[in-house]
Amino acid sequence: KDDVVQLFGSTDTTAVHQATVSSDIVAKQQTVGLNTEIVNEITVRGLPETYGSFKGNNSYGFNEDKKAHIRVWWAGAGSENPTKKDNENYMPGSKGEPSYQEPKEDSHHRLIAKWDVPAVNGVYKIGNGNITLRPIAGTDRSTTEPKVLENNVHIRANKNSESGWYVFVYDFPGSSRALAH
Numbered sequence: 001k002d003d004v005v006q007l008f009g010s011t012d013t014t015a016v017h018q019a020t021v022s023s024d025i026v027a028k029q030q031t032v033g034l035n036t037e038i039v040n041e042i043t044v045r046g047l048p049e050t051y052g053s054f055k056g057n058n059s060y061g062f063n064e065d066k067k068a069h070i071r072v073w074w075a076g077a078g079s080e081n082p083t084k085k086d087n088e089n090y091m092p093g094s095k096g097e098p099s100y101q102e103p104k105e106d107s108h109h110r111l112i113a114k115w116d117v118p119a120v121n122g123v124y125k126i127g128n129g130n131i132t133l134r135p136i137a138g139t140d141r142s143t144t145e146p147k148v149l150e151n152n153v154h155i156r157a158n159k160n161s162e163s164g165w166y167v168f169v170y171d172f173p174g175s176s177r178a179l180a181h
Helices: 084-088
Strands: 022-027 040-045 068-075 109-117 122-127 129-135 147-153 165-171
Touching (some): 022 165, 040 165, 068 122, 109 129, 109 147, 122 147
Antiparallel strands (some): 022 040, 040 122, 068 109, 068 165, 122 129
């Protein structure tokens, strides 16, 4: 009844499955004016339900769960009186501009903010004063109150030279339990 059967010559093994993470970024406004808050939402799925709690296990070579990173980039002409066409030259995906990777910082591309946030399945809302996280359970996103992760988060163009594109990036470095994204 309490017998254990093992194949002769087999070694004990430990395996881990790395989850595939996905994210969707949605601009809450397509066009904003000067001194108007820019707000985006990032929905993350695919992480293990208990992600963030695993401290790692050196004996087996498993590293701890990692935090995610959110960055906001500005891209634009940078002049005092830019035209729409001037700024469109720096639109992500336009000729010479990266579509799926972050730009290099220069006079037309500037990293304006970055935060480390818990890596969990949920909806991160960035801007309008803070970063909040609302967990998602299935398709009903209204079941849980949002948790404030950061305060004093204001993203806006305060002068003409700051008009252009504001690009939100979700970056997850990966760990033993989930692939980098």
